[in-house]
Amino acid sequence: MSALSRLCFAGFVLPGLSLPGFCLTVFAALGIGPASAETRVALVIGNGAYVSTAQLPNPSHDAEDVANSLKRSGFEVIQGVDLRQADMQDLTIRFARAASRADVAIFYYSGHAMQYNGVNYLMPVDAALTDEADLKRFVRVDDIVNDLQQAKNLRILVLDSCRDNPLADMLKRSATRAASVGRGLSKVEAPRGTIVSFSTQSGQVAADGAGRNSPYTTAFLKHIEEPHEIGDIFRDISSDVYDASGKTQLPELSLSIIGKFYLNGPVSVTIAPAAPQGPPRADPCASAEAHWKAADTIGTGGAFEDHLARFSSCSFASLAKARIEGLKQKVALAPATGESKTFDGKTFDGRWDVTVNCVGAGKALGYTRALSGTVANGVFHAEDLDQRTNSTLVIDGQIPADGKTTLTARGLTGPSAYTINNSAPGSPYAYTIDAQFERTRGSGKRNEARACNLVFVKR
Known part of the structure; x- marks a missing residue:
């Protein structure tokens, strides 16, 4: 129960006001009510x-x-x-x-x-x-x-x-x-x-x-x-x-x-003295809706910030803040300014280190695995053999000029505790990886069966 609710329900009365009238008036003005309302x-x-x-x-x-x-x-x-x-x-x-x-x-x-x-x-x-x-x-x-x-x-x-x-x-x-x-x-x-x-x-x-x-x-x-x-x-x-x-x-x-x-x-309550009578003031939000429609059509951060500066206490201010925040998030996810997203056919050629990190899923334990790979004429190949468990992982694929590709992974499982269906060691498996390569780094996500993230670093 809010402080105002407790004040009303405790029987507090201002001079000249009845308790019910005072409480209902204040609650209505603030758009709030006691917890049960x-x-x-x-x-x-x-x-x-x-x-x-x-x-x-x-x-x-x-x-x-x-x-x-x-x-x-x-x-x-x-x-x-x-x-x-x-x-x-x-x-x-x-x-x-x-x-x-x-x-x-x-x-x-x-x-x-x-x-x-x-x-x-x-x-x-x-x-x-x-x-x-x-x-x-x-x-x-x-x-x-x-x-x-x-x-x-x-x-x-x-x-x-x-x-x-x-x-x-x-x-x-x-x-x-x-x-x-x-x-x-x-x-x-x-x-x-x-x-x-x-x-x-x-x-x-x-x-x-x-x-x-x-x-x-x-x-x-x-x-x-x-x-x-x-x-x-x-x-x-x-x-x-x-x-x-x-x-x-x-x-x-x-x-x-x-x-x-x-x-x-x-909850805060301020009882202000009555304002002196005078000519009615212009509504500061009268043109907010028209301005918002124009800003929303333009759709830039500057347009939304201009709307906030002009109509910070009006109905569409929250939407303007949300649009600005959304644009900031898109910028955070976008590649750095000036960074080309189209590369020549040999940009990615060289030796690469690959790290595969799979989180736990159900009863299957999570694990991290490191591979060594190469890219030659845009063709990617990486493989790893764990001598202790005889488990294998091979990743292959073609990297196009924009660096966006789908790789294929295949191999034989290791200990059953790390597999989704408690598969016997040495069972074959395969999945695909959606990946994005830049000049010296890349990232990828496994598409099937469990969540795995991959990081590619060029040596």
Whole structure:
């Protein structure tokens, strides 16, 4: 309960004002109310104990910690861990009913998810996926977004679920018609009054993390209870994940909110003397909307900064800040100014050191492996034989002029503890790597089965 709420409920009365009239007037003027006046609901799900695909160790911890955090912020929390299909449907129905009478609604999910033909799906722990018909057993993210829209003031969708899902590859192979099964999740544009936050960019895969919580949820828990404006909180979450991942994992963030919202904002009351009567002053925000439309059409940082300078206290200021922040993030990810993205045919020729770092997945342990490679006339080849375990890894491919390529990796497994399916030592395996080479460095990500990052350094 806020200090103002306690003051009203304690029976404090100003001279000449009745208690009910004073409290209702101040609450209405500030757009706030006592704790019971604003209804906040949340559905928090953590799925990790999967039956037909890789298990995830963190979602149960993520869900427990997020639920406790939201309860401290005044939310009525519906919580579920390791939900089967029927249980997941029951909780989403309960949440839809709760959101219809709520002022603020949050949906948080940690676990496996996937996209198919541009539609995102959340996976119950008992779901199998032999063909596209099995997707009816999953929960559509679009349906969750529709349920959130029933809340009156603020809606938040958080998906910490862009982990590598081997079942997506199975579906890709078994599809009976032309279909798109992409990596990660498909982008979701936030409807008005909504914040959408994914743990990484659309089409990318996020790390599950080696600690109690995933990297994204660690940042979420750090910031969500802070007394800051909600848009700033989610920008801080994105920034933390980006920095903590060595600038390899950037959360997808879409905000479509007008005005400022606080989950735990400070409450202050100032009773000012009445202003002297005089001619009405011009509304400083009267032309804000027209200026915003012009700035949004131009779309440059200078245009958005000009809007902020002119209309810093008006309705579109938050959107201008979000656009500026988005442009800054794009600049951070872009190659340095003047750096050519097109090279001649022998730019990459020479000897290269390759480091493969694979995080733990389910019961499989993580590992790091170093290889020596060469590039000759744009043809890449690297290989390694571990004499202790007789495991092998060979990486081959062609590097085009722009440095962007897909490499193929193949080899024989080592100890079973490091393999996804507890494969016997000496079992053959293969996967592909999306890579980007610069003049003396490069980076890559494994596409199938588990999350692995590769670093290439020219000697």
